[in-house]
Amino acid sequence: MEHYERWIKTYFTSEHTQKTYLSALHKFHNKFGYITTPDELLDAITTWIRDLRTEGYTPKTINNYVTAVLSYYRDQGITIPEDTWRRIRRRILPPSKPSTFDKAGTHDEWKRILSHMSLEGRSLFLFLLSSGCRIGEALQLKVSDLDLEADPPRAYIRPEYTKGGYGGRVVFYTYETRDAIAEWLKLRLILNKRAPKRYYIPKHGRYAYYTEKDDNRVWPISVSTAQAILWEALKRAGLDKRDPRTGRRLIHIHSTRKFFRSNCGLSDALTHALMGHEGYLDRSYLRQNVNRAAEEYKAITIPRLTIFERTTTDKMEILKLIAKALGVNEERLDTALRDALSFEDSIMRIREMIQESLRSNKEYQIVEEKDVQFYLLNGWDAAKVLNDGRFLMVRA
Template sequence: MAGAKNWIEYSLDVELTRKQSRLLLGRLPKGSRARTEETELSRELLRKILVHADVKGRALFLFLASSGIRIGEALKLRLEDVNLNVDPPTVTVRGEYTKAGDTYITFISTEAREALEQWLRVRESYLESAANRGRGLGKTKHTVDPRVFPLSVGVAEQMWYTVIEKAGLNHKDPSTGRYKLHVHMLRKFFLSQAKLAVPENLVEAWAGHSGYLDEAYRRYSLDQMREYYKKAEPYLLINIPKDISQIQNKFQKDVDELRGQIADLTRKLTDANALTLKLMSENSELRGKLATLEKELAELKNIITKIIES
């Protein structure tokens, strides 16, 4: 049912009403619940896919791959929820958009920001065109839509299936008939790649997993989160040559190792300073004891001298 609904919405650029969706569901057979075999979504595959995406699809797919946001939540984001004027660009996912009702913060890559800026330049003309094409069909589309991506999930999914077909990657699982590459795998890509450079609990919090949010926000400040995301960003970039990516990753690892060495030397220096202060204190104490002994010895000599003379 979802595939047919998505195709209709994508082809006609409309959003079906709930009643229309229920009518469509009643006319289609129920699908299998078997687990679909998936193809691992690598950076190389994503690069091949994005070549065939239009400005809207490219912005959306890079946004999802670099932020870890669920597609349903991403399509509810308003323009004011995305701040492109900071580094890295910050996304606030409000509780009213999320499954568990929790607000969380995540980020997008510089690559995704560039694609998003290109999309925002043509977004208004897209809304006007979509409103004209969909007039009289499904829900009424308005030229004023506060969302960053004024699309339904069905349209977004059909955009994905279109580009993977153009890329020759539209393979289906023979047992379920479903695509081995689906748009939700962009979230999995983010999770696996970001964890190569950043603690797991922080990455899970960026992806909006409610079980990790409280701990992450107690442990890390927003500035610390930004710094960690910059470490993860090289692993999330798509359209860079592999050798440059490897150099970038190696450079980041070298920087991290150097920081570790500096921290170790600082600790050792602190320990050495503490030891020096301790030795100085002990030396001062010994000098005091020596002075006392010398004084007592002098007094003893005086007593012995007096005894001899008497």
């Protein structure tokens, strides 16, 4: 057992992978003992696959367990011939597909869930929902990896944080996420200052002193702790629903990535690149032109992934985008805002420009995404995707 524990800790950094592989190897060796030849491995693996299926393990779990065992023995120089393994995989190994019906969660559902979290949990899950990051990547982020001053805010996912260590990337997140993270970092600083430097041991009748770990991660918690935060919030929100067949939760940590992918509104290539899918990073302009990706995220994605009520500043940005889409010159906009006497005066000036543009010969309509196709088929053009996710349509 000590040998495969060392092997796991040496070659795998993900906490989730370490736990899965340790469980798989422990179960396998309890049943079959240590293997010394390819023939023994072949017999044991085929028997184990059938046993796991009989015991009701999900296809995805079976595949993960088998991969763990084969990877371990491959590194020990014991392998099953490729042709033989191909037949096993085709005939008795179930396809590795999720067997639980799960869901991404709606904006309203996530609002209810996040409302039952502490500032630490809320800032973490807002980041996951708006960045598309994996939980393992997010929990390795250091404060120095964040750029809260950028517009939109961004984080740098280093290669060593990623699944398989494949390529680092930049990700973006919403303004409400930025604000929540900033508040959490302030609170963390206060909590760290108040942390006791010693503790009393009644058994020995004395104090013991300890040195705090230098943990400069944004969220210094484990994946299991993050799961517990989500599960408790789901219960409190009345959303702790399970798949009737497997008993697993319908909303779980991976649902945050599903939410991002379903709602971000970006092209497939950029979406996959932001999520860190291998094969898309090099093909997307995320790597070649980060600023272009940032502008698309700011204009299209931020309004779609914002969970809570928009601030007045966000509403100002929406009006500015509408004005620009209607042909209002940016220099004219800047002049009007600079000369405004107050925030309310700025809003009034922009609205006047919008009204003036709408009185031109062109006809405009602001429509929901579901209605865009109807307008396109009836001679309209899409002039702009607005900051709230709707479309500005124009017809001359």
